[in-house]
Amino acid sequence: MRTIGALIFPGFELLDVFGPMEMFGLLSKDYELNLIAEHKGAIPSGQKLSAVADFSISERSDFDIIFVPGGAGTRREVENSTLLKWIEKTAHQSEFVLSVCTGSALLAKTGLLDNKRATTNKAAFKWVETQGPNVHWVRQARWVEEGRFLTSSGVSAGIDMSLGAISKMHGKERAKQVARWSEYNWHEDSTWDPFAAMHELV
Numbered sequence: 001m002r003t004i005g006a007l008i009f010p011g012f013e014l015l016d017v018f019g020p021m022e023m024f025g026l027l028s029k030d031y032e033l034n035l036i037a038e039h040k041g042a043i044p045s046g047q048k049l050s051a052v053a054d055f056s057i058s059e060r061s062d063f064d065i066i067f068v069p070g071g072a073g074t075r076r077e078v079e080n081s082t083l084l085k086w087i088e089k090t091a092h093q094s095e096f097v098l099s100v101c102t103g104s105a106l107l108a109k110t111g112l113l114d115n116k117r118a119t120t121n122k123a124a125f126k127w128v129e130t131q132g133p134n135v136h137w138v139r140q141a142r143w144v145e146e147g148r149f150l151t152s153s154g155v156s157a158g159i160d161m162s163l164g165a166i167s168k169m170h171g172k173e174r175a176k177q178v179a180r181w182s183e184y185n186w187h188e189d190s191t192w193d194p195f196a197a198m199h200e201l202v
Contacts (some may be wrong), residue, residue: 005060011110020067023182
């Protein structure tokens with residue numbers, strides 16, 4: 001069983017977290033899900049609905065998979081050195097590092113994505129680029145796999161990316177099974193991205 005540490009912070013995007021956690025959670029024998037924040041307890045999302053962090057970052061960093069969502073709160077957290085140090089430390093000892101939306105800005109700010117391919121929410125692409133000038137930002141991609149790093153485009157793209165991660169770890173048929181269980185139409189092609197053109201990135 002792999003442990004997942006899903007980071008949340010004030011202003012995190014609800015679907016960034018709970019869409020992917022639904023996919024992993026359907027494989028309850030394979031994944032243990034945990035919410036973690038700088039301080040444990042109720043953390044308000046960008047949609048004002050709160051989620052409860054099981055652990056504070058001072059309590060745990062021993063996760064097989066670190067999961068970093070986006071949301072309006074990332075604009076503040078890119079200046080939070082305590083949180084960034086935890087992300088960097090935890091990512092270095094984890095098997096996989098996943099981000100959704102502007103969560104890749106937090107990874108980029110630590111230097112973890114330097115000289116790696118990555119993507120992000122197309123509506124926030126230009127801002128995220130400034131957080132990691134040494135990252136090879138992919139303008140048109142639903143999600144990008146770079147070894148143990150998987151980064152996705154905005155919000156709902158995280159569900160496709162998480163199924164891609166499940167495919168990477170358990171095979172495509174297992175990922176398709178999870179998509180069927182959740183009645184989700186999985187975009188299996190990681191390069192499918194009509195939103196890049198909408199935001200004039202290509």
